[in-house]
Amino acid sequence: MESLTNKPSFCEDDLDAFGEIVNIAMGQAGSLLAEAFSGFVHLQVPNIRTIKWEELQKITDNLISKSSTISAVRQEFMGEFSGFIMVIYGCASYAILREILGFDDRESGEVGKRQREELLLELSNSLASTCTMKIASQLKLQCGLKPPRIVAVEQPSKDVVRTLFGPEPTWSLEQALQIDILFHLDGHDFPFELLITVSPESLPLVQKSIARLLT
């Protein structure tokens, strides 16, 4: 009988196995992204860790301190594999984003501002959805994404810290799993960040999938 008091938590072996699964998924995502965006986008080997909510804030603070202004896009995923994704851009060149995505509309004023937001949303959705869906399909878990939304556009990083993850979720004391993927865009000196936080509710299913894949 399973103990009710001991919540399943990720051990080192689980993390290693999950790491391998994520690496395979990233390989697949990487080649699709290379095809879609003519090799402009490069994914790095992800860093995987288990975290508590309190630590998440620290990790974000640290990440944000690298750049004075940032733009951020948030996207939730749901189903058997659930959680949320943050895509965090430092100083991004809109000209390059436009080139990567192939969008040619470029107006000024309020319309231009919305077109720039659309560039951030489009690239974020492509990266976040491709990576997340590939991980879910490796795990053979059902997953769907909600539309992405803008959290910040070129705001001073220190102002964004609090708004970035929204209100503290109910799982504050539980463990979540975080997949931290750096990605490079051609023409940018610094990498940007794709953070996939897997909710504690889906961890038991993720563990089951890992066990099934290992046997």
Place this chain on the structure above:
Amino acid sequence: MMTKPNHVLVDFPDIILNMASVGIVAVDRSFNVILWNRFMELHSQVRQEEILCRNLFEAFPEINRNWLEKKIKSCMILRIPSYTSWKQRPYLFNFKDPNRSGQFDYMHQDTSIWPIRDPYGGIQGACIAIHDVSEIAEATHLLETAMDQTLALEEANHRDGLTGLFNRRFFDEQISQEILRAKRYDWPLALAMLDLDHFKKINDTFGHPTGDTVLRSVANRLTGMLRSSDTLCRYGGEEFALILPHISKEHLLPLMERLNSAIQNNPVVLEDNTQITVTISSGVSHLQENQMAGELIHRADQALYQSKQQGRNRTSYF
């Protein structure tokens, strides 16, 4: 064991085709329309039989072709859904506003686009779902307008209609806040009360409209000579209150001298080129320890009274 419910015959495409709350458009890899549902027929007034097998962009030239083609292509390669939001792009298809509320003449749309698979796993095209979000967009717009108006109203509540200076109500709030701030940061705070000399005589001689012009002109001249941290308010009829944070006595008295002489040396010019020379009397005081707003105002008032007694057009310090 699950049994297939094959005793019910359902035409699944018919469910989607008749769906009237969401627009469904499917295109093949060359962007020819292969599905056009009832929602699309009703809002575009283009029937299914007119559009099937036609190129979407030729039928609807208002759609940004390059943008949508690129978007659909990458969604077919990546095999993921793609989205547009009314917040960034109000609509994909230019349909009339179904609510006809008059605020907008087009329907706001959120869209999601996803690749269509064939039974062998290949991608044969893309499906576009159009969600009418006009009500959300209108509600958001109303909310934003209301918030702007509230802010404008709040600003108007703080202003004096004649001179555009802050009014007495704002002064009462501001002086208490400035006192708290001065105490917290331990910096000096001064209050000046200014009064136009012989204003009644101006009104009696030239009439009230001219009196108003004089007040406006003096207010403008004073405002131009102050720091952004200073607050000039119209306190009553021809009396002004000036809150001066972070100022020592050595700077305060010369500033008041400059204000007095600027008013005296620049006569108010009326429309008929009549020049009226006006002067002001003022009383200033610094915030003392443990003092409240009432006492500070009282001391500045007493200093003003002294200036009036001593012949006007001067500053007294208490």
